[in-house]
Amino acid sequence: MNDHYNSTPMFRQGGGMRRFGTGEKAKPASIYGMFAQIYTHARMQLPSLIAAVACVIAISLLEFIVPQLTRYTIDHIIPDKLFSKLLLIGSGVLGAALALGALRYTSTSLMASVGQKVLYNLRNDLYRHMQSLDVSFFDRNRTGDLMSRVTNDVSILQQMISSSMMQLFTDFFTFTAIAVYMLWIDWKLTLLLLATFPFMILTTKIFGKRMRSSFRTVQESVADVSDHLQNTLTGIRLIKAFTAESYESDRFSERTRRNMDANIQVTRLRAAYEPIIDFLNFLGLAIVLVFGAWLAMKDQMTVGTIVAFIAYLRLLQNPVRHFSRIMNTIQQSAAAYERIMEVLNTKAEIVEKKGAVKLPPVRGHIVFNHIDFSYSGDSAVLNAFHLELEAGKVTALVGSSGSGKTTIAHLIARFYDPQGGEITIDGYSLKDITLASLREQIGIVSQDIVLFNGTIGENIRYGNHQATDEEVIAAAHAANADGFIDSFPQGYETQIGERGVKLSGGQKQRLSIARAILKNPRVIILDEATASLDTESEQYIQDALAQLLQGRTCLVIAHRLSTIQQANQIYVLEHGQIVENGTHDELLNRQGRYSQLYELQFPQTDVS
Numbered sequence: 366m367n368d369h370y371n372s373t374p375m376f377r378q379g380g381g382m383r384r385f386g387t388g389e390k391a392k393p394a395s396i397y398g399m400f401a402q403i404y405t406h407a408r409m410q411l412p413s414l415i416a417a418v419a420c421v422i423a424i425s426l427l428e429f430i431v432p433q434l435t436r437y438t439i440d441h442i443i444p445d446k447l448f449s450k451l452l453l454i455g456s457g458v459l460g461a462a463l464a465l466g467a468l469r470y471t472s473t474s475l476m477a478s479v480g481q482k483v484l485y486n487l488r489n490d491l492y493r494h495m496q497s498l499d500v501s502f503f504d505r506n507r508t509g510d511l512m513s514r515v516t517n518d519v520s521i522l523q524q525m526i527s528s529s530m531m532q533l534f535t536d537f538f539t540f541t542a543i544a545v546y547m548l549w550i551d552w553k554l555t556l557l558l559l560a561t562f563p564f565m566i567l568t569t570k571i572f573g574k575r576m577r578s579s580f581r582t583v584q585e586s587v588a589d590v591s592d593h594l595q596n597t598l599t600g601i602r603l604i605k606a607f608t609a610e611s612y613e614s615d616r617f618s619e620r621t622r623r624n625m626d627a628n629i630q631v632t633r634l635r636a637a638y639e640p641i642i643d644f645l646n647f648l649g650l651a652i653v654l655v656f657g658a659w660l661a662m663k664d665q666m667t668v669g670t671i672v673a674f675i676a677y678l679r680l681l682q683n684p685v686r687h688f689s690r691i692m693n694t695i696q697q698s699a700a701a702y703e704r705i706m707e708v709l710n711t712k713a714e715i716v717e718k719k720g721a722v723k724l725p726p727v728r729g730h731i732v733f734n735h736i737d738f739s740y741s742g743d744s745a746v747l748n749a750f751h752l753e754l755e756a757g758k759v760t761a762l763v764g765s766s767g768s769g770k771t772t773i774a775h776l777i778a779r780f781y782d783p784q785g786g787e788i789t790i791d792g793y794s795l796k797d798i799t800l801a802s803l804r805e806q807i808g809i810v811s812q813d814i815v816l817f818n819g820t821i822g823e824n825i826r827y828g829n830h831q832a833t834d835e836e837v838i839a840a841a842h843a844a845n846a847d848g849f850i851d852s853f854p855q856g857y858e859t860q861i862g863e864r865g866v867k868l869s870g871g872q873k874q875r876l877s878i879a880r881a882i883l884k885n886p887r888v889i890i891l892d893e894a895t896a897s898l899d900t901e902s903e904q905y906i907q908d909a910l911a912q913l914l915q916g917r918t919c920l921v922i923a924h925r926l927s928t929i930q931q932a933n934q935i936y937v938l939e940h941g942q943i944v945e946n947g948t949h950d951e952l953l954n955r956q957g958r959y960s961q962l963y964e965l966q967f968p969q970t971d972v973s
Contacts, residue, residue, distance in 0.1 A: 399702040403526060406483040413475045418534070420472035425539045427468070429546070430461045432676035440669030472535075480526035488519045491708060499715035500780040501741070509592020514708055517587055518701035525691075525698040532691060536684030543681045550674065551666065557652050558678065561645045565685055568645075572638040573696055579631045580700035586624035593620050635693055646682045653678050715782055717799055724802035727791045728756035729888045729918025731777060737785030738772060746772050747783070747941040754918055756791075761921040761929035763962060764938035770922045774890045777920065778807050790888075808886030812893035814873045816865035821850055822857035824865070824876055828883035836883060844879035846872070889919040926963050935959065 407414060434457050442450055492515060495502075503511075547555040597604060597613050604613055653675055660666040733752040739745045746769045754760045762770045775781050776788060779795050788795045795803060808828075816824050825837050825846075832840075837857065841847045849872050853859040865873045881889065923929050930949040937945045937952070937959045945957050952959035 399699055402702070402706070403483060403522070406486050407479055407526070409486070410479045410482055413479050417472045417475040417479070420468045420475070421535045421538055424465060424468050424472070424535060425542055427461050427465050428539060428680055429542075431458060432673045432680070434458055434461075435676060436667075436669040436673035438669075439672055440667050476526075480523055483526050484519055484523055487522070487705070488515060491515055491519065491705060494709055494711075498711060498713050500775070501714055502711060505741075507588075507592045509590075509595040510588040511708070512595065513584070513588035513591040514704050517591070518584060518704045521584070521701040522698050522705075525694050533688070536688065540681060540684040543677050547674065547677055547681065550670065551660075554653065554656055554660070554674070557656060558649045558681075561649050561652075562685075565642060565645050568638065568641050569688070569692060572634055573692060576631060576634050576638075576693065576696040577699050579627055579634060580697040581703065582627040583624060583631060583697075584700055584704060586620065586627050589620045590617070590624060593617055631693075638692070642685060646685060649678060649682060650675070715779060715800070718796055721797060721799045722793075724790070724793060724798040724806065727806055727887050730754070730756040730791050731888070731918065731920075732789045733773070733776070733786070734789070735786040736776070736783045736788065738776065738781070738783040740781075745941065750786070750941060750943075752936065752943065754920060755933065756918050757916060758933040759914060759919045759921060759929075759931070761923060761932035761935045762938060763923060763926065763929065763935060763959065768938040769941040770938060771892055774809070774892050774920060774922060777888070777890065778804060778809065805884075806887045807890065808881035808884050808888070809890045809892065810874075810877050810881050811891075814865065814877045816861060816868075816873060816876060818861070818863045820855075820858050820860055821853075821876065824861065825857075825879045825883055828880035829885070832883055837879075840879040840883040841876075843882050844875045846875035846879050849875075887917060889914060889917050891919065891921045891923075893922055893924065926959075926966055937962075 434454055438454055441447065442454065495511065495515070544555070544559070547558075593613075593616065597617070604610060653671075657666060657671040657674060661668055661671055731752075731754040733750055736747050736750040736752075737745065738747040738750075750769075752773065762773065764770060772781075776783060777790075779800060782796070790798075790803070817827070822834070822837055825840055826832050828840070829836070834857075838847065841850055841857075850856055850859070859867075861867050861876075865876070868876070921929050921932060926949075929935060932949070934946060935949060935952055936943050937957070939958065945952060945955065945959060947955070953963060
């Protein structure tokens with residue numbers, strides 16, 4: 366059992382808290398930074414991007430045609446009664462419409478493909494980075510929140526990458542081209558029209574900040590809901606055993622209410638933002654109608670030019686309308702991007718030093734030399750601690766809960782680094798060797814058994830993914846697991862359910878031992894491996910452990926003193942310090958702390 370963290374997951378507090386790095390609030394990511402990061406992933410699909418951009422340019426050019434056809438019809442065909450050209454005009458309009466449809470279909474399909482590939486790479490990068498982070502990162506952060514970042518937050522980017530980015534590029538190109546053309550037609554009228562745009566930009570900036578903050582709250586509330594679901598679904602037996610269904614339902618309602626309130630706030634902001642943009646667009650239309658009509662009445666502009674100008678105005682305003690609508694997506698994506706980057710920008714605390722060497726096959730002589738350690742700046746767990754594990758021998762640690770036993774196991778596997786002192790294995794400092802070469806020589810069998818939802822064979826093979834079926838069966842036999850495995854109709858193909866729910870405690874423990882045997886480690890750590898088992902299951906486990914420990918260095922952490930009587934050396938810990946050590950018989954004869962613990966477990970035993 367972990368010494369520094371021993372709370373039931375479903376009752377953890379602090380929904381929505383940022384725990385990345387130092388826990389300080391992350392600086393809001395810029396929209397530019399988000400698009401730059403997306404482009405970094407998207408540039409691997411450069412041919413598709415180029416084709417999509419070509420389609421966008423063609424769409425923008427085609428959109429010039431229809432207003433020009435309209436202007437030509439009003440100014441020339443109607444006054445000159447050119448009946449022969451009417452069919453040509455109609456064909457031109459329909460041809461442009463068909464071409465626009467084909468180009469938009471192509472660009473949308475291409476960008477959807479690019480978007481999905483970007484998401485594929487981004488989600489994989491995020492998952493790989495999380496796998497590279499150390500155990501303390503997962504101590505600080507909730508499982509449901511991390512799940513939400515990998516699934517929900519990455520998915521939020523999909524709409525923006527697949528459609529909104531292309532829409533933004535199309536609108537930017539169209540807006541620029543039409544604005545230049547309108548300035549060429551009549552620069553005075555165009556400048557009057559463009560005078561409304563600074564107000565649009567200011568409005569967008571004001572509402573954008575508020576919307577992103579609201580979307581951040583939405584996504585944090587989604588993470589809270591996800592975390593609550595993950596905890597309660599995995600702890601459903603505990604909930605039912607304590608008849609806590611109503612209590613958990615009320616807590617779930619609190620989290621979904623926060624999500625509901627945040628979504629309502631976003632909707633209200635959007636409902637206020639869009640009418641303001643529409644009003645500014647109508648202001649632009651009023652300027653064109655009034656000033657354009659005045660110019661036409663003074664014979665300084667033809668009616669066809671005014672009509673074309675209004676058509677171009679609509680094309681000019683469409684990007685603004687589109688942006689006002691997709692700003693919802695952009696700000697939501699920006700909030701999701703911030704949460705994703707919080708993970709990607711988190712650096713692992715346990716890292717390999719430059720020039721770290723690969724650890725050769727070890728004998729297993731482990732030394733703790735004046736180790737100081739605490740969790741996240743809390744009170745010291747170990748202080749100037751010294752311990753030596755002899756190679757090929759069984760060393761046991763006993764003591765009260767919180768005395769530092771499991772911490773020692775974690776330090777050997779380098780899940781954490783001490784703040785002071787040095788740990789060596791066969792003379793190599795743990796900080797001088799690669800993590801993989803260290804951990805591949807360590808096997809851990811703990812009371813908290815982790816099994817994956819899959820078959821029995823798959824869970825055993827986790828110890829060595831390249832193992833043959835014969836090697837898996839041999840490992841199961843050595844762990845005394847083959848008997849119950851063969852009793853299942855599907856044998857090694859039996860599905861064990863989430864966390865091995867279909868198996869008994871003893872069966873799950875034997876599978877974890879078989880997994881360790883298949884790994885064939887040089888150092889074995891047994892962390893309360895038999896603490897929760899009945900007598901019969903414990904005997905099976907002890908027989909299996911005898912197979913596992915042959916010729917290996919072993920560290921046994923135990924509360925059950927019956928399991929360590931044959932240990933070569935027993936250390937008794939209290940408050941992170943060794944208070945006595947020796948063999949079982951030696952410690953009993955001293956009548957010290959070990960003898961007290963033994964008498965508590967075996968009160969009828971004569972220890973004299």
